[in-house]
Amino acid sequence: MVAMGIPRSKWQDEGVNSPRLGLDALRDMRGQRRRHRVETIEWFEALYRVYLAAFMGGGAILFLSSVAGDEQITGQALRDVTANIPHVVGFIAALVVFTGLRSGANGGPIAVEEAEVRHVLMSPIEHAAVLRHPAIQRLRTFAFAGAIAGGTANQLLGRRITSAGTSLALWALYGAIAGALLASLFVVAALLIHALAIPRWATTSIGVCILAWQGAVTFTSSSIAGPFDFIGSISRWWLNGVHIPDIVAIAVVLLITAVAVSLTGRLSLEALSRRSSLVSQLKFAVTLQDIRTVVLLRRQLSQEHMRVKPWVKVPKLLRRDIVVGRGLRSIAHFPLRRIIRMELLTVSAAGALVMAYRGTTPAIVVAGLLLFVVGLDAVEPLSQEVDQPDRTDALPLERGLLMTKHLIVPALVTLPFLFVGVLVAVVLEPAVSTVGYAFLLGIPALLGGVAGASINAVKGAPDPVGGANEALALPPEMSGIGNVIRAAWPPTVAIVSCAPVLALRLSIENNSQVFGNTLRATLGVFMFLTLIAGWVRQRDAIHKWFRTAQQQSKASTRTGSI
Amino acid sequence: MARQRRNTPQPKEHHALSIVNVSKSYGTAPALDPITFDIATGERVALIGHNGSGKTTLIRIASGLLDATTGSVSIAGHTAGSLSARASLSFIADQPTFYDDLTLWEHLEYVARLHGVETWEQTAADLLGHLGLYDRADDMPNRFSRGLKQKSAIALGFIRPFDVLLVDEPFVGLDASGKEALLELLADATTQGSTVVVATHELSFVHTVGRIIALRDGRLVYDGGTDGINVDGLVRTEDPAGEHDGERQ
Numbered sequence: 001m002v003a004m005g006i007p008r009s010k011w012q013d014e015g016v017n018s019p020r021l022g023l024d025a026l027r028d029m030r031g032q033r034r035r036h037r038v039e040t041i042e043w044f045e046a047l048y049r050v051y052l053a054a055f056m057g058g059g060a061i062l063f064l065s066s067v068a069g070d071e072q073i074t075g076q077a078l079r080d081v082t083a084n085i086p087h088v089v090g091f092i093a094a095l096v097v098f099t100g101l102r103s104g105a106n107g108g109p110i111a112v113e114e115a116e117v118r119h120v121l122m123s124p125i126e127h128a129a130v131l132r133h134p135a136i137q138r139l140r141t142f143a144f145a146g147a148i149a150g151g152t153a154n155q156l157l158g159r160r161i162t163s164a165g166t167s168l169a170l171w172a173l174y175g176a177i178a179g180a181l182l183a184s185l186f187v188v189a190a191l192l193i194h195a196l197a198i199p200r201w202a203t204t205s206i207g208v209c210i211l212a213w214q215g216a217v218t219f220t221s222s223s224i225a226g227p228f229d230f231i232g233s234i235s236r237w238w239l240n241g242v243h244i245p246d247i248v249a250i251a252v253v254l255l256i257t258a259v260a261v262s263l264t265g266r267l268s269l270e271a272l273s274r275r276s277s278l279v280s281q282l283k284f285a286v287t288l289q290d291i292r293t294v295v296l297l298r299r300q301l302s303q304e305h306m307r308v309k310p311w312v313k314v315p316k317l318l319r320r321d322i323v324v325g326r327g328l329r330s331i332a333h334f335p336l337r338r339i340i341r342m343e344l345l346t347v348s349a350a351g352a353l354v355m356a357y358r359g360t361t362p363a364i365v366v367a368g369l370l371l372f373v374v375g376l377d378a379v380e381p382l383s384q385e386v387d388q389p390d391r392t393d394a395l396p397l398e399r400g401l402l403m404t405k406h407l408i409v410p411a412l413v414t415l416p417f418l419f420v421g422v423l424v425a426v427v428l429e430p431a432v433s434t435v436g437y438a439f440l441l442g443i444p445a446l447l448g449g450v451a452g453a454s455i456n457a458v459k460g461a462p463d464p465v466g467g468a469n470e471a472l473a474l475p476p477e478m479s480g481i482g483n484v485i486r487a488a489w490p491p492t493v494a495i496v497s498c499a500p501v502l503a504l505r506l507s508i509e510n511n512s513q514v515f516g517n518t519l520r521a522t523l524g525v526f527m528f529l530t531l532i533a534g535w536v537r538q539r540d541a542i543h544k545w546f547r548t549a550q551q552q553s554k555a556s557t558r559t560g561s562i
Numbered sequence: 563m564a565r566q567r568r569n570t571p572q573p574k575e576h577h578a579l580s581i582v583n584v585s586k587s588y589g590t591a592p593a594l595d596p597i598t599f600d601i602a603t604g605e606r607v608a609l610i611g612h613n614g615s616g617k618t619t620l621i622r623i624a625s626g627l628l629d630a631t632t633g634s635v636s637i638a639g640h641t642a643g644s645l646s647a648r649a650s651l652s653f654i655a656d657q658p659t660f661y662d663d664l665t666l667w668e669h670l671e672y673v674a675r676l677h678g679v680e681t682w683e684q685t686a687a688d689l690l691g692h693l694g695l696y697d698r699a700d701d702m703p704n705r706f707s708r709g710l711k712q713k714s715a716i717a718l719g720f721i722r723p724f725d726v727l728l729v730d731e732p733f734v735g736l737d738a739s740g741k742e743a744l745l746e747l748l749a750d751a752t753t754q755g756s757t758v759v760v761a762t763h764e765l766s767f768v769h770t771v772g773r774i775i776a777l778r779d780g781r782l783v784y785d786g787g788t789d790g791i792n793v794d795g796l797v798r799t800e801d802p803a804g805e806h807d808g809e810r811q
Contacts, residue, residue: 007679007723025675029664036663115661119669119718122626123676124649269643270629305589 022125030133065156073160081161082239087218089232093182094214097228098207100186104193105203106302107271109186110134110264111279117272128265135264139187139257143180150179154235166238178235181253185228188253188260194271195263275301291456291490292383295376306333323402327381327409334380342377345370346417346446350424353441356501357429364502368452368495371445375453375494378413382406383457403458404537407450414446421446440518441501444525448497451532456490458536493532497525576639578603578726578757579624584633586619593619594780596633601759601773603638603725606752608768608788609761611777612797617761618656620777621730624759625653638725649677652724656731656761658715660703666690666714667699670721677722689717693743708735716744726757733764741766768793 154175217226230249278301285293310332319325352367425438503521507514577600586594594616611617622628624635626643635642638650674682690696693713703714712735776784776796
């Protein structure tokens, strides 16, 4: 028997409410860990990272400025821009708040280390004292990123409105203030919802109301003000100078921010514990551009589980092909939340396609990306198969054939979403011909989303030390291009599949063979998608052929050199 | 009918651990049906049950790490998760967790000081010596093997004061000397008046306790003494003998 004795604590003498209990240790250890981190920093690597960030940031700004152009905005266009800025920026803010509310309902926005939860948050120290620091850090990061984005956007706009006579520095400053406030709203909304433990359904309702209000103000000719118009109004101070009501709104936001930070002590330990490990895995997956892992971790973070009881029992007839049957069974277990999300994304994508039809060409990028996300959910049976390579390889079935069969169910699953998309198109463009063209454009667009997601699933996660190790010898500027192409290819397929809407628009503008041109564009996309299906089927064979050819080439080079 | 321990109401005296009508659901999936029991100060209890029976969920709710869907938990009269409850309770989880950038010795200092322990060095050295970790004090526990991580977590659980010790599957991954050292530490804690609750399948521990609480499929199926009890019967997933397989034999 040992007789070690349980140690005695200050709280046994002074009570747990002793204000300094544990706080000295917390402060000392945070300081010590900071020093550890500084000591272990590879300064050359840190400087290289700064250089890379400047390189990428500078490139992004140059790209954006080339997109924005330099032509001066004058006359009616200027009046439209100045009138719409508050609403449009307000709508972006409403979207940010909506995602913040959802994040809070899912246990965000803070993610502390798992060890911090286990050792610090379970010790007798006020949680607020521990969590205030990461909350402020999170606010600072978002505000900084928002300020950079807002400052850049306003500065680019300022170059096109030199008639305002405002210096570019002031343009940037006003944009930075608006951007910082806008981004901070994400953290503030999430903190409040999490700390006040507002249930998810109530949070979604609040978010939808805010979005609907700001959306109505932005997209209709309503004369009422939107809840976040003031942020856009700040970015427009170059027009009328500083606006007092905006200053009052800023003060209110700062007050709410202070309240949110003061409530950090009420954050749920369960949510913090759940997020602690998931968020670090998520960051790692994002670093590796591993979209599948990101999707899975996002589902875990938001506790989106498959239904235990399927919506419907898959009939025996549909289960005759075991792969198709397995796919249908997977879809039958989809949670309601996922189905609603897919519907909302389809509705938004249909809206974006209508915008592209009306003349906003970049809207096809939005539509393509939204349908790519729909596809990521739709190809779940295929992704599950790819997640289990050992099992797949053990099957007495060619991998390519298995994967191709797994494309059937996701393609069928998009059908109900197609009808929703057509409905949206008819509501936004009420005409008889809309129905036909919506089907003609909707089918390839939805299948393109599935095709992009399938490529993403089949190619799997990037292997940082495997086949790509030749790239490790290259500088990041060079190997980065390969990574970007690899990551951008699947969503690009989805975006390209939305392109027939441009053929429709151009045909109407040029008054030439509207149906014929649209049909030809659609058939072109179908051929493209067939090629992708063929790639899925023959991918292993192509890889095998390529490796053999490579080895033969190396062998013949060696023989030649001897 | 499952055997339930009868607790005489003692309104003025706080139980070391009091679980009142506690249930837990993950979404629509129930993990624990409403459970009620009290554990008196100084008791030594084994929480047993098959895999997925709800032991870890219950012990995490008691530690304040999970929120109960219904019901309440109190530790020495304080609501679970409150400042006072956290001061009174030490929890050793089934999955040890450490900082990436602190050595084992630094972990011990940190946890001890967080709990207001000012003279911790001797206790830390004794604990490490007892668990066979003295030579690893300056290593990073996050890089340890499963067994060494478990021993490190045990050291962290004992470096701080507690009235109630909750331990989840502590014997997993431990070698024979580690198990022996842990059993001695648990016995020592009880001797000094602490309440010890261990979720385990380890029979060498179960046979040393005065009370067993058994869960099956999230329900409390047995709460009572250990004399002549068929522990294997209690941890089965099925109940072929009806309601009585936890009966004394």
